[in-house]
Amino acid sequence: MRLAGLRISKLRKSFGTVDVLKGIDLEIRDGEFVSFLGPSGCGKSTLLRCIAGLEDLTEGVIHLDGREITDLPSAKRDIAMVFQNYALYPHMNVRKNMAFGLSLNGMPAAEIDARVRDAAETLRITELLDRKPRALSGGQRQRVAIGRAIVRKPKLFLLDEPLSNLDASLRVTMRAELSALHDRLGVTMIYVTHDQVEAMTLSNRVVVLDKGRVAQFGRPLELFHRPANLFVAGFIGSPQMNFLPAKIEEQTADSITISLNGTTLTIPTLGHAPVDPARPVTLGIRPDRLQLAEDGQLSGTIRLAERLGTENHLHIDLSTGDPVVVITDGTHPARARDQVRLRISPADTHVFDADGRALPRKLDPATEALISEPQGPADPA
Amino acid sequence: MTDARRISSRRRPGIAPWLFISPWILGFFLFTLGPMVFSLIMSLHDWPVVGERKFIWFDNYSTMLTQDPRFWESLGITVKFALIFVPLNIALSFLLAVLLNVKVHGTALFRTAFYLPSIISGVALVMIWKWIYSKDYGLLNYGLSLLGVDGPNWLGDPHWSILAIIIASLWGLGGTMLILLAGLQSIPKELYEAARVSGVPAWAQTVYITIPMLSPMLLFTFITSLISAFQQLTIALLLTKGGPLNSTYFFAMYIYDNAFKFHDMGYAAAMSWVMFLIILTLSMLVLKYSAAWVHYEGEAKGGGNG
Numbered sequence: 001m002r003l004a005g006l007r008i009s010k011l012r013k014s015f016g017t018v019d020v021l022k023g024i025d026l027e028i029r030d031g032e033f034v035s036f037l038g039p040s041g042c043g044k045s046t047l048l049r050c051i052a053g054l055e056d057l058t059e060g061v062i063h064l065d066g067r068e069i070t071d072l073p074s075a076k077r078d079i080a081m082v083f084q085n086y087a088l089y090p091h092m093n094v095r096k097n098m099a100f101g102l103s104l105n106g107m108p109a110a111e112i113d114a115r116v117r118d119a120a121e122t123l124r125i126t127e128l129l130d131r132k133p134r135a136l137s138g139g140q141r142q143r144v145a146i147g148r149a150i151v152r153k154p155k156l157f158l159l160d161e162p163l164s165n166l167d168a169s170l171r172v173t174m175r176a177e178l179s180a181l182h183d184r185l186g187v188t189m190i191y192v193t194h195d196q197v198e199a200m201t202l203s204n205r206v207v208v209l210d211k212g213r214v215a216q217f218g219r220p221l222e223l224f225h226r227p228a229n230l231f232v233a234g235f236i237g238s239p240q241m242n243f244l245p246a247k248i249e250e251q252t253a254d255s256i257t258i259s260l261n262g263t264t265l266t267i268p269t270l271g272h273a274p275v276d277p278a279r280p281v282t283l284g285i286r287p288d289r290l291q292l293a294e295d296g297q298l299s300g301t302i303r304l305a306e307r308l309g310t311e312n313h314l315h316i317d318l319s320t321g322d323p324v325v326v327i328t329d330g331t332h333p334a335r336a337r338d339q340v341r342l343r344i345s346p347a348d349t350h351v352f353d354a355d356g357r358a359l360p361r362k363l364d365p366a367t368e369a370l371i372s373e374p375q376g377p378a379d380p381a
Numbered sequence: 382m383t384d385a386r387r388i389s390s391r392r393r394p395g396i397a398p399w400l401f402i403s404p405w406i407l408g409f410f411l412f413t414l415g416p417m418v419f420s421l422i423m424s425l426h427d428w429p430v431v432g433e434r435k436f437i438w439f440d441n442y443s444t445m446l447t448q449d450p451r452f453w454e455s456l457g458i459t460v461k462f463a464l465i466f467v468p469l470n471i472a473l474s475f476l477l478a479v480l481l482n483v484k485v486h487g488t489a490l491f492r493t494a495f496y497l498p499s500i501i502s503g504v505a506l507v508m509i510w511k512w513i514y515s516k517d518y519g520l521l522n523y524g525l526s527l528l529g530v531d532g533p534n535w536l537g538d539p540h541w542s543i544l545a546i547i548i549a550s551l552w553g554l555g556g557t558m559l560i561l562l563a564g565l566q567s568i569p570k571e572l573y574e575a576a577r578v579s580g581v582p583a584w585a586q587t588v589y590i591t592i593p594m595l596s597p598m599l600l601f602t603f604i605t606s607l608i609s610a611f612q613q614l615t616i617a618l619l620l621t622k623g624g625p626l627n628s629t630y631f632f633a634m635y636i637y638d639n640a641f642k643f644h645d646m647g648y649a650a651a652m653s654w655v656m657f658l659i660i661l662t663l664s665m666l667v668l669k670y671s672a673a674w675v676h677y678e679g680e681a682k683g684g685g686n687g
């Protein structure tokens with residue numbers, strides 16, 4: 001059976017003695033929009049360049065639509081790439097920038113012309129066709145770079161931080177356009193970014209990379225509500241999730257009771273393998289889920305109150321010394337040096353074992369339904 | 382109040398700024414503009430090294446252009462030299478730069494090796510070449526003899542002498558190469574990657590990306606090579622002394638001889654001015670027609686983000 005989409009197996013990549021990618025396995029469905037998300041230096045670009053054929057793999061195999069492309073030259077892989085700094089040929093006008101690769105591969109001029117015109121219309125850059133890149137704004141250059149990819153009619157689009165050189169408002173516009181473009185073309189896109197907002201809003205699924213490994217591969221809301229480990233839990237969501245050290249008191253097949261700061265919490269799980277009770281666990285709770293309440297289980301002092309208008313970010317030092325951030329309504333009067341109490345509801349918490357792996361979290365039915373909505377093409381959910 | 386302050390800050394700047402730029406001003410007047418004006422005045426005189434100087438208007442120039450076959454001969458040799466030397470110099474520098482731009486072990490060593498001739502004194506270099514070209518004991522003819530070729534008398538045969546000088550001059554292409562190498566390294570590598578992804582073959586990357594991106598440097602080296610070709614003196618003077626049969630009697634050497642052998646400073650100055658005008662005209666022509674093929678990087682107004 002022909003397997004549509006991109007399949008990466010056991011991919012490793014080292015530069016000299018530095019291992020950058022340490023065993024990547026991914027299956028990306030045909031027509032999906034997938035982001036590679038992770039902090040700077042985690043290997044996103046390297047992975048993308050391996051797929052593009054711009055880097056040789058140290059180990060591993062890549063298939064595209066059932067065909068092995070591991071050792072094929074870039075040009076034969078049926079891919080197109082958009083670079084972070086656009087990489088437009090500065091001495092060629094927009095038309096030539098888009099046509100250059102095609103004409104050198106012997107495509108008839110009429111066909112090239114039609115493709116360039118189509119792409120230009122799609123991207124609304126028709127009136128720019130005779131300009132040189134230096135006479136274009138950042139957003140226009142970005143469109144041309146995308147246009148140069150579109151005219152190749154590739155099976156797979158690779159985009160390396162395409163929006164990171166644009167200013168904030170333009171980034172929002174281009175984000176929406178990229179999303180529309182993906183819908184229109186229906187082609188598989190892989191999008192590298194370090195910006196979680198871009199990844200969460202654009203993607204059908206997100207690959208979170210941590211130091212050359214896949215930390216989690218899932219739908220955006222899945223990453224948010226059911227992070228697989230401490231890394232993903234801490235990386236997705238802003239401000240960051242709060243982490244508190246805790247001890248296991250008791251566990252059943254589908255719940256775990258932990259103690260922290262002298263209080264105990266019984267947290268339901270989806271059924272988990274027994275965790276070693278002798279080792280400490282970490283309790284995670286998002287800042288918007290911690291509530292200021294007279295009868296809260298934790299006490300602390302506000303160190304800093306940041307008022308952002310819609311909401312306040314309260315930086316609180318707990319009586320144990322652990323810092324947490326709490327989001328309250330923007331009109332809440334809390335201010336620095338106030339003594340406060342905080343309430344945790346067990347259903348809002350995440351539990352991570354001593355190795356940082358999350359215990360499968362039981363969600364309320366509404367959230368569960370939300371995160372299992374089908375996302376993009378061929379999603380079996 | 383504000384008006385008063387504005388007036389006071391607008392007061393005459395005084396002498397301090399002039400003092401700050403005086404080293405350059407002095408240098409320019411004493412060592413550049415001064416000598417130029419002086420040589421222009423000289424060129425309008427019959428100016429023997431010793432004896433009476435006489436103002437003769439443009440006699441030096443008219444003699445040169447109408448009654449001095451040697452002037453035309455030496456100019457012809459120089460032009461011939463430039464026609465061969467300039468393209469070769471640029472083509473070879475470019476090739477070397479492309480080779481040395483490849484990232485493999487030992488390129489640093491090769492870069493140094495190729496630049497070395499540019500820092501060795503010209504005289505030492507010429508002595509080496511004299512030995513290489515020597516008819517009976519020379520390295521070149523020895524090498525040729527191994528191939529069964531009976532090498533010519535490089536420096537003694539008027540057919541070969543100019544070629545010998547061109548080859549020796551090309552030994553100094555390290556500087557040109559270095560400029561082109563720096564240019565190559567400033568071309569963003571993503572341009573080549575983008576080309577690779579879209580299946581542009583290597584030769585086309587060189588023709589359609591490297592050369593246009595390098596064009597400002599190519600233009601610069603073209604003009605500087607042109608100038609150095611017209612000023613060619615040291616190598617010919619030391620290697621062949623203009624011979625044999627004046628086959629390497631360059632324009633600059635004729636100027637030199639007029640000044641220091643025939644002691645006719647006025648005539649030498651006039652020739653220098655002719656050379657200056659030729660170089661100036663050529664450079665301006667090159668610059669004028671370069672707009673069509675030279676691509677300058679740099680933002681147009683209103684570009685950038687947004």
Ligand SMILES: Nc1ncnc2c1ncn2[C@@H]1O[C@H](COP(=O)(O)OP(=O)(O)O)[C@@H](O)[C@H]1O
Pocket residue numbers: 015018020038039040041042043044045046047
């Ligand atoms: N050509 C290279 N040679 C050596 N190290 C490299 C090379 N390219 C990338 N790296 C290293 O690999 C790591 C991952 O780089 P990259 O994939 O660019 O990260 P990201 O795109 O996630 O910011 C970095 O530590 C970087 O220094």
Ligand SMILES: [Mg+2]
Pocket residue numbers: 044045046161
């Ligand atoms: Mg990157």
